[in-house]
Amino acid sequence: MPLVTSKEMFKKAYEGGYAIGAFNVNNMEIIQGIVEAAKEERAPLILQVSAGARKYAKPVYLKKLVEAAAEDSGLPIVLHLDHGEDFEICKACIDDGFTSVMIDGSRLPFEENIALTKRVVEYAHERGVVVEGELGRLAGVEDNVKVNEREATFTDPDQAVEFVERTGVDSLAIAIGTSHGAYKFKGEPYLDFERLKKITEKLPGFPLVLHGASSVLPEYVEMCNKYGGDIPGAKGVPEEMLRKAATMGICKINIDTDLRLAVTAVLRKYLAENPAEFDPRKYLGEARNAVKKVVQHKIRNVLGCSGKI
Numbered sequence: 001m002p003l004v005t006s007k008e009m010f011k012k013a014y015e016g017g018y019a020i021g022a023f024n025v026n027n028m029e030i031i032q033g034i035v036e037a038a039k040e041e042r043a044p045l046i047l048q049v050s051a052g053a054r055k056y057a058k059p060v061y062l063k064k065l066v067e068a069a070a071e072d073s074g075l076p077i078v079l080h081l082d083h084g085e086d087f088e089i090c091k092a093c094i095d096d097g098f099t100s101v102m103i104d105g106s107r108l109p110f111e112e113n114i115a116l117t118k119r120v121v122e123y124a125h126e127r128g129v130v131v132e133g134e135l136g137r138l139a140g141v142e143d144n145v146k147v148n149e150r151e152a153t154f155t156d157p158d159q160a161v162e163f164v165e166r167t168g169v170d171s172l173a174i175a176i177g178t179s180h181g182a183y184k185f186k187g188e189p190y191l192d193f194e195r196l197k198k199i200t201e202k203l204p205g206f207p208l209v210l211h212g213a214s215s216v217l218p219e220y221v222e223m224c225n226k227y228g229g230d231i232p233g234a235k236g237v238p239e240e241m242l243r244k245a246a247t248m249g250i251c252k253i254n255i256d257t258d259l260r261l262a263v264t265a266v267l268r269k270y271l272a273e274n275p276a277e278f279d280p281r282k283y284l285g286e287a288r289n290a291v292k293k294v295v296q297h298k299i300r301n302v303l304g305c306s307g308k309i
């Protein structure tokens with residue numbers, strides 16, 4: 001099956017109250033693990049590539065691997081650029097055959113974010129590619145974060161409406177308390193669902209995106225630490241919060257850290273328990289299985305997109 005855009009996926013997800021998983025990919029084993037899970041679950045899928053991933057693997061390798069995944073699995077797969085920081089990288093990916101790009105102008109003043117996003121939307125839409133924008137800044141929320149700090153970084157619902165109208169974006173990443181990486185909360189996890197509700201009410205039917213949505217699964221944190229790792233105090237977004245968000249207009253949930261942790265944990269364990277082994281297919285095969293297990297769990301128990309193709 002050729003690569004698809006997320007347009008239909010998001011429409012169905014919005015109506016069905018579930019979310020599509022957007023998983024970051026960097027190499028063959030990660031791609032295969034994700035795709036095997038999605039195939040068994042009959043789930044629509046977004047594979048996303050960051051600038052760092054393009055640098056690590058070279059753009060052409062990732063592109064061909066994702067194409068191979070679509071061909072081999074027969075699944076509807078979106079190839080998406082994650083956190084494109086300027087027009088040039090978005091253009092390069094569009095010209096390369098990506099079906100979706102993110103232009104992340106969230107660091108810029110509002111008007112500049114609008115101008116940059118609009119420019120990418122114009123270029124993308126002329127070529128049948130969809131665009132995700134971002135408004136609001138992702139940051140860790142600590143227990144004692146002050147309300148005015150929250151106001152300064154979280155997405156403002158009225159601005160979100162203006163942003164969507166003036167840029168013509170197809171989806172919007174919002175900030176409601178998640179953050180990237182393995183240390184998301186110092187105290188109790190908190191997401192601003194009231195804000196999400198307001199945004200959804202003001203933009204009915206419009207697909208929203210949640211970045212920084214790994215749960216930092218304790219099973220893998222513990223495995224890492226048991227076999228020589230050092231990641232104390234890692235904490236993610238509780239899965240029930242993600243399930244709730246998926247029923248409130250969040251159509252795309254971004255997951256990278258959970259896959260990184262699973263890969264690292266099983267590699268540490270395998271190498272510790274098999275000191276004589278030096279065939280990369282053995283330990284990378286373990287890593288691939290771990291990715292598959294995590295993604296299957298997410299699709300079935302968190303995102304709700306199992307059987308949705």
Ligand SMILES: O=C(CO)COP(=O)(O)O
Nearest residue numbers: 181211212213214256257
């Ligand atoms: O948002 C992400 C990629 O854009 C990934 O977030 P995590 O670090 O929570 O996996």
Ligand SMILES: O=C[C@H](O)COP(=O)(O)O
Nearest residue numbers: 024050052053180256257
């Ligand atoms: O949001 C960021 C993703 O987790 C990708 O991270 P990266 O830039 O290290 O590839």
Ligand SMILES: [Zn+2]
Nearest residue numbers: 104106134138
């Ligand atoms: Zn951002």
Ligand SMILES: [Zn+2]
Nearest residue numbers: 180211212254
């Ligand atoms: Zn992100």
